[in-house]
Amino acid sequence: MNKTKQLFTHISSDNELSVNLKEVDVPSPKSHEIVVKMQASPINPSDMWPMFGPADLSKAQLSDDKTTLTAPIHKGMLGRVKSRLDQTLPIGNEGAGVVVAAGDSEKAQALIGKTVAILTGASYTQYACVPIQACIVHHDDTTPLAAASSFVNPLTALGMVETMRMEGHTALVHTAAASSLGIMLNKICLAEGVQLVNIVRKQEQVDLLTQIGAKYVVNSSSDSYKKDLYKAIEATGATLAFDAIGGGELASDILTAMEAVGSKDATGFNTYGSLDNKQVYIYGGLDFSPTVLNRAFGMTWSVGGWLLMRFLGKLDAPKVAELHKRVADEINTTFAIESSEELSFEEALTPEIIAKYNAKSTGGKYIINPNKA
Numbered sequence: 341m342n343k344t345k346q347l348f349t350h351i352s353s354d355n356e357l358s359v360n361l362k363e364v365d366v367p368s369p370k371s372h373e374i375v376v377k378m379q380a381s382p383i384n385p386s387d388m389w390p391m392f393g394p395a396d397l398s399k400a401q402l403s404d405d406k407t408t409l410t411a412p413i414h415k416g417m418l419g420r421v422k423s424r425l426d427q428t429l430p431i432g433n434e435g436a437g438v439v440v441a442a443g444d445s446e447k448a449q450a451l452i453g454k455t456v457a458i459l460t461g462a463s464y465t466q467y468a469c470v471p472i473q474a475c476i477v478h479h480d481d482t483t484p485l486a487a488a489s490s491f492v493n494p495l496t497a498l499g500m501v502e503t504m505r506m507e508g509h510t511a512l513v514h515t516a517a518a519s520s521l522g523i524m525l526n527k528i529c530l531a532e533g534v535q536l537v538n539i540v541r542k543q544e545q546v547d548l549l550t551q552i553g554a555k556y557v558v559n560s561s562s563d564s565y566k567k568d569l570y571k572a573i574e575a576t577g578a579t580l581a582f583d584a585i586g587g588g589e590l591a592s593d594i595l596t597a598m599e600a601v602g603s604k605d606a607t608g609f610n611t612y613g614s615l616d617n618k619q620v621y622i623y624g625g626l627d628f629s630p631t632v633l634n635r636a637f638g639m640t641w642s643v644g645g646w647l648l649m650r651f652l653g654k655l656d657a658p659k660v661a662e663l664h665k666r667v668a669d670e671i672n673t674t675f676a677i678e679s680s681e682e683l684s685f686e687e688a689l690t691p692e693i694i695a696k697y698n699a700k701s702t703g704g705k706y707i708i709n710p711n712k713a
Contacts, residue, residue: 342366345710346465347685349391350428351413351421357395361407361685367469371443374451374472380488381435381463382677383688383697383706385624391431393421397694406686430462432708436478436487437468448472455482457490464685466710476664478671485679486671488707489520492648494667494675496623497525499651500582501534507619511535513573513581513594516626517557518545520677520705526554527674535576539569539590560590569597577601581620582646587627591620591643592634599637613638621646680704684712
């Protein structure tokens, strides 16, 4: 355990990406730290940009020893990653494994042998040394594979509902809603009686969400898309949306539908639109094109960004602990994930496999097992 194999990413000022498997030292845990033997680290959409940046992965090549992936950067895109140029950075937002060593504090020692999920930003490693505060401790019958996605998706879904309540809204709109996160959000909203409008882009995604009980599912590729969106927002009264797409006119469409619902009973002059605040939070970037706002939604509206860690930073410690406990208690139900494939480091660097998990399609999640032979 003195050494660990770990994935790192590097973008050079010469327009080249490299993702490297290196052997590095495992730090000795400080009093409040633990060492986790990692067994399952998901490849989330939020891992793609740190991992690959704006590289042209269609031209990616794997070295003969299968430890280095290289690819050119798309022309004109280097400026978007200026802050990270010529730096070697760890990757992997989250993962899970078993605690094999700990610092000398009582709380750290108590975790030896436990399955924990960690949020570290460097989870694509065989052994991770992290503070105990960066962990969710799971029940004894929970496997590392089940616990792999304990942070990013579950806490984001819970955070959306908490944000709704904190800001005085009563219903939600969610885009790219057939994702793993979207399914979790549906389960939460169904359990808590929260009205949720789901926006997807394919009929099979409509069918998927309908099967788990979703009441309002809008297909953006349908000819009746805008009418359907209006009807769903009218039925729910949603004035808050979380958008995983980012680019294009989707945020504008949502605000326009909210305004149309809010103003439908207006009489006389209505220069400034409906009184209720209409809010869209962009929390993802599946579409990197500009966000286009066609100003047809009055003056009481806002579009902003939403980040999980900044949201959690607004909460007190007992509330964060409450959310962590709920994730651990419901990891095999509300927050269960379906894994598509378990990958070794070498498999995760294979261009043909990268093309599959980088497609960000609906379905199971790819998992890196850093200790898979």
